[in-house]
Amino acid sequence: MSGASPLTPAQTVGxxxxxxxxxxxxxxxxxxxxxxxxRVLDGAGDPVPDALVETWDPASRAFCRCxxxxxxxxxxxxxxxxxxxxxxxxxxxxxxxxxxxxFAPDPDDPVLARVPEARRxxxxxxxxxxGYRFDIRIQGEGETVFFAL
Amino acid sequence: xxxxxxxxxxxxxxxxxxxxxxxxxxxxPLVYLPHAVAEQAGPQLGDLRPGPLDHDLxxxxxxxxxxxxxxxxxxxxxxxxxxxxxxLVEIWQANAAGRYRHRRDTWPAPLDPNFSGxxxxxxxxxxxxxxxxxxxxxxxxxxxxNAWRPAHIHFSLLGTAFAQRxxxxxxxxxxxxxxxxxxxNSVRDPKARERMIARFSIDxxxxxxxxxxxxxxxxxxxxxxxxxxxx
Numbered sequence: 036m037s038g039a040s041p042l043t044p045a046q047t048v049g050x051x052x053x054x055x056x057x058x059x060x061x062x063x064x065x066x067x068x069x070x071x072x073x074r075v076l077d078g079a080g081d082p083v084p085d086a087l088v089e090t091w092d093p094a095s096r097a098f099c100r101c102x103x104x105x106x107x108x109x110x111x112x113x114x115x116x117x118x119x120x121x122x123x124x125x126x127x128x129x130x131x132x133x134x135x136x137x138f139a140p141d142p143d144d145p146v147l148a149r150v151p152e153a154r155r156x157x158x159x160x161x162x163x164x165x166g167y168r169f170d171i172r173i174q175g176e177g178e179t180v181f182f183a184l
Numbered sequence: 185x186x187x188x189x190x191x192x193x194x195x196x197x198x199x200x201x202x203x204x205x206x207x208x209x210x211x212x213p214l215v216y217l218p219h220a221v222a223e224q225a226g227p228q229l230g231d232l233r234p235g236p237l238d239h240d241l242x243x244x245x246x247x248x249x250x251x252x253x254x255x256x257x258x259x260x261x262x263x264x265x266x267x268x269x270x271x272l273v274e275i276w277q278a279n280a281a282g283r284y285r286h287r288r289d290t291w292p293a294p295l296d297p298n299f300s301g302x303x304x305x306x307x308x309x310x311x312x313x314x315x316x317x318x319x320x321x322x323x324x325x326x327x328x329x330n331a332w333r334p335a336h337i338h339f340s341l342l343g344t345a346f347a348q349r350x351x352x353x354x355x356x357x358x359x360x361x362x363x364x365x366x367x368x369n370s371v372r373d374p375k376a377r378e379r380m381i382a383r384f385s386i387d388x389x390x391x392x393x394x395x396x397x398x399x400x401x402x403x404x405x406x407x408x409x410x411x412x413x414x415x
Contacts, residue, residue, distance in 0.1 A: 077208050
């Protein structure tokens with residue numbers, strides 16, 4: 036189409052995103068749904084206490100959003116889904132990171148098929164109590180697979 | 185909009201002048217997702233729908249905040265110039281003295297009991313949004329000796345498709361700190377940096393009340409058509 040508009044660039048959320056982005060109902064899209072929790076860790080293995088994790092289920096359009104605590108922990112409750120799209124935002128991240136949570140290793144999944152086999156496990160949530168655990172390692176050993184759209 | 189164009193606009197995640205990127209950028213290459221997966225529909229707002237006064241940061245307390253009262257308004261568009269309607273716009277900012285209401289902001293500028301610094305609204309049928317607030321002050325940070333952030337308002341946009349999610353910062357025209365700020369300059373293309381700077385509008389300014397700044401935001405890709413958005 037003619038007259039295409041140039042895009043607005045991304046910038047970091049900075050350290051004080053908690054002023055603007057958390058909602059009281061943000062972490063829970065479905066109170067009876069699946070609990071997913073985990074930590075966000077940096078390249079030194081330290082917790083990221085000023086991150087925001089968003090999960091997005093394209094089937095139900097359920098959207099959850101949870102800021103990390105001082106230990107880098109986050110937790111959402113969302114309707115059961117085969118996979119979720121995830122945004123990670125933080126101080127020091129100049130643009131969102133995109134990853135995915137899968138609940139089973141499905142080699143026929145068109146997204147997993149694009150990921151080197153040795154790294155696919157970083158996209159698999161682990162059963163944890165009655166829910167699932169999904170840690171996000173931004174950099175270094177066991178680095179989570181992130182996607183470009 | 186191709187992925188390549190997109191990459192040229194946004195800052196590299198590894199931007200050494202902004203020290204916090206050092207341990208917070210992936211070192212493995214990003215994996216490209218097929219278009220069909222990336223373009224899935226956006227979230228339903230549901231409980232995230234703002235209240236009627238959430239767009240006015242000067243009316244969240246008993247009294248008015250100190251500072252220069254301003255309006256900040258504009259349009260949310262896709263890369264084809266089409267308006268993105270019924271889409272959540274969220275902002276947060278420091279007060280007029282450059283201080284954030286946050287336990288980890290420790291610089292000794294005063295807090296304002298009448299200012300929290302967060303606002304939300306939803307775009308109208310033409311993609312328009314509007315906030316009332318006070319102009320934020322610049323503030324020092326520990327990135328390098330004598331480091332100061334130019335005055336800015338943080339903006340978060342959900343868009344209408346997952347691929348459109350964007351967080352950015354809106355700056356004010358003529359700020360003398362632009363040349364020294366590694367976050368502003370992490371965007372490498374000078375023309376792209378200009379697109380993060382609001383326009384002052386004397387016509388939009390309201391006599392005896394507030395100065396006006398205008399800031400249009402363009403998200404990647406075509407948005408959903410109204411029919412698709414109605415699902």
